Amino acid sequence: MPVLPNSIRPRLPPPSPSSGHTEPVAPLPRRDAKRLHPRRLAASAPLRGWGICWGLRTRLQLYRAPAHQYYGCCNRIDASRSASVPYNFHVLVVCTGNICRSPAVERLLANAWGGSVHVSSAGTRALVDLPVDPPMENLLTGLGVSSRGFAARLLTEEMVREAQLVLTLTREHRGSVVELLPGAVRRTFTLRELARIISMHGLGGPYATYAEGLSALVFEAGRLRTSAPPQRPTDDDIIDPYGQSRSTFEESFEQIRLATDTIIAAVGNGPGVQA
Incomplete structure (x- = not known):
């Protein structure tokens, strides 16, 4: 398809939500490609409902697409999945085997936030389908938190992409997540790192919902990350108790509990929070 000059290039009609097909529009001149880079288009309200792809010879092209399939211009949303999910914020917890540390964090956070926030976990080298390791399960049970129905999962790029x-x-583990999806770097923290930033800067509510509180914490913690360095690099890590003594499990669980309590308090700080 030939490139049309600005003077005769057709105007883009407004997107139609009822459109069920993809309709090509004339490619843009090369000089406009930089101006209409996807990052800039994401903030452009008049172009909502237009999909973006790179055509032949790396020319940016706009394609007419059903408006409900796109948010802004760049972030594809699976409408069928969204319609069946009752929550609007997703937290993903990552460790190695996904049978000790990350399940404990998952169940502690899920127990605090109920069904309004979806909390899941996975492992970089997961022992797939195994339940929570018995010593960690006993520690959770001691706090009245159930691990019933848990099965370890292997971390994938799609899991990272779906998590806020x-x-x-x-x-x-943080490095492994960012290696899978570099764009997730601003919303990926170690558990103790996020808790430390919250404590050092007094982050917290009140917020109208848990999702609003978590969104605010992610934004503020990302902005303040470099201003709250740990005294020692290892202070950002939770020790791995797998295969270790009961006392090591207790030490690891105590580190997890203190960090999750800090995050839960920040999100649920004040009477404005509604589950």
Whole structure:
């Protein structure tokens, strides 16, 4: 398809939500490609409902697409999945085997926030389908938190992409997440890192909902991350108790509990929060 000059290039009609097909529009001149880079288009309200792809010879092209399939211009939303999900914020917790540390964090956070926030976990080298390790399960049970129905999962890029907040148990896990999806770096923290930033800067509510509180914390913590360095790099890690003594499990669980309590208090700080 030939490139049309600005003087005769057709105007883009407003997107139609009822449109069920993809309708190509004339490619843009090369000089406009930079101006209409996807990052800039994401903030452009008049172009909502228009999909973006790179055509032949790396020319940016706009394609007419059903408006309900896009948010802004760049972030694809699965409408069928969204319609069946009762929550509007997703927290992903990541460790190695997904049978000790990350399940404990998952169940503690889920127990505090109920069904209004979806909390899941996965492992970089998960022992797939195994339940929570018995020593950690006993520690959870001691706080009245159930681990029933849990099965370990292997971390995937899609899991990271779907999460609005990724909490890892060590700096190594944080690196693995960002390696899978570099764009997740601003919403990926170690558990103790996020708790430290919250404590040092007094972050907290009140918020209207848990989702609003978590969104605010992710934004503020990302902005303040470099201003709250740990005294020692290992202070950002939760020790791995797998295969260790009961006392090591208790030490690891205590580190997890203190950090999750800080995050829960910040999100639920004040009477404005509604579950």
